[in-house]
Amino acid sequence: MARETLHIVQTFVAARGGLRAEPAQQFPTAERARREAEKLAGAKLGVVAFSSSGDSETGEFDDQPVILFRAGKLPEQFEG
Numbered sequence: 590m591a592r593e594t595l596h597i598v599q600t601f602v603a604a605r606g607g608l609r610a611e612p613a614q615q616f617p618t619a620e621r622a623r624r625e626a627e628k629l630a631g632a633k634l635g636v637v638a639f640s641s642s643g644d645s646e647t648g649e650f651d652d653q654p655v656i657l658f659r660a661g662k663l664p665e666q667f668e669g
Contacts, residue, residue: 594642595650596622601635601663608635608664619657626658635661 596616601608611633616622619640626638638657643650659667 591646592642592644594640595645596638596640596657597654598622598626598629598636598638599667600629600633601661603634608662610664619655623657626660630658630660633661635659635663635667637663637667639667 596619598614598616600611602611603609614625616625619638622638622640626636629636637659639654640657641650641654656667
């Protein structure tokens with residue numbers, strides 16, 4: 590079981606009844622993920638950059654990701 594840390598940027602757009610997640614993007618470092626999220630913040634309804642550690646082979650990742658950046662309207666799991 591090899592643990593790794595993934596750095597993800599997730600964007601959200603308006604959809605019937607709420608928000609729709611667009612395909613997530615993975616980045617090699619937390620800093621690059623944060624910078625990309627900052628760039629996208631003005632163009633998307635919501636954006637969040639986060640890091641999560643776990644085992645990609647088993648799909649088991651930490652319950653609480655580390656939030657690097659967030660802006661706009663987001664699902665509850667990324668609020669506060």
